[in-house]
Amino acid sequence: MRHLLSAGDLDRDQALLILDTAAEMAALSDRSVKKLPTLRGRTVVNLFFEDSTRTRISFELAAKRLSADVINFAAKGSSVSKGESLKDTALTLEAMGADAVVIRHWDSGAPYRLAHADWIGGSVVNAGDGTHEHPTQALLDAYTMRRHLRDGKGALEGVRVAIVGDILHSRVARSNVLLLQTLGAEVTLVAPPTLLPIGMETWPCEVSYDIDSVLPKVDAVMMLRVQQERMQAAYFPTAREYSRLYGLNGDRMRLLPEHAIVLHPGPMNRGMEISAEVADSDRAVMVEQVANGVSVRMAVLYLLLGGAKELSE
């Protein structure tokens, strides 16, 4: 494995290797010295063309815990805002000796271009590209579900997961559908028809428009943020109507089986897709997702950068 571009590129063994490695990394974070010498002398560049606080600091912390040098390259206030192309930015980073580039870009496919255009020799990690994919988010979600529903071991065979909300614009949903399918879980997407992408028939999952009929049958429900910034058209009449039909409130949460957990990739819009009662309940695992995100990203960086450089794909 040289790059991590899509959750769909991972086979079952690779996905489990990442989750198992993350479990060992998580155990290390209980120690007094939360630092490992493993990636000493390696440089990780966080190349963020799009605003993101939690993903960037999560990758930054993960790299620092493994003793890598971290450079944060934000597009705002940089050469990119002066009109530099992705290629020239990449060549600059290559000249500086980046061993890995963690890229978040507003264009779907930018990480793929960066990985395959022969501009850089290091590894590329997709930290979210447009409405395409966000593989480390899917990995941390799978890790969190595995901890709660499968005792932290094995895959997710038979686990039923509902992903609710703005599927159309969600890279989190895409990556999750692909990874959960690989791990043997059964996914149901729940959204109004206007927020579902075209060509869904080929996705390995069920689709429903009715959240109340889905909730009693799932082990985990993942609420997606309504991405106001990507909504140039009217996808639903009003925010209140969306919230009433697809938001997770206390009454709906009580439809879930006793053991079911509630996930959200963050940042949450309280009162929109999730009510404060649900967000603060003990079924909500959002804070844990953040901690697991660091462990999973440590695992990914270790597995990509820890060994000898792979010369060819």
Next chain:
Amino acid sequence: MGSARAHDLRTVLSGDDIARASRRIAHEIVEKAKGASDLVLLGIPTRGVTLAHRIGKAISEIEGVDVPVGALDITLYRDDLRLRPTRALEETSIPDVGIDGKIVVLVDDVLFSGRTIRAALDALNDVGRPAAVRLAVLVDRGHRELPIRPDYVGKNIPTSPTEKVRVRLSEIDDMDLVEISAGGEE
């Protein structure tokens, strides 16, 4: 290949030898530590952990107290990470009592270059500050590349650097046996 070379395999420790050696090491550990109260045994995966549990059990039988036994994976501290493809991690489990102020006995199956133990000492450093660190190995085959020596040895076995020492333990391999095979394969 394995079958063609089978006659090159030489058994150096039988199951009974291994049992006697682990029991003797348990006695020596207790003797040197003057009891078992401050002891923590940490095995280095995979077979070091199995040995640590066996020695821990023997100490419990001798002293009548349970000795905390854990596992310490050293993969992330290795000095040859970049020379090979990425390795999968093994389990690390530090007993709840921690290692601060304790006498930590590292347990491994074979002592060779000493680099594994160097990595283990680095890893211990990040876990806590033991009162003392000691080293128990089932087989010392020589060829040290670092100034490291064991405190408790099951058996010293002179080898040539190209020979391979293979430790088999019943919990993992269905039998207890240490054998040496001629090198130069692969």
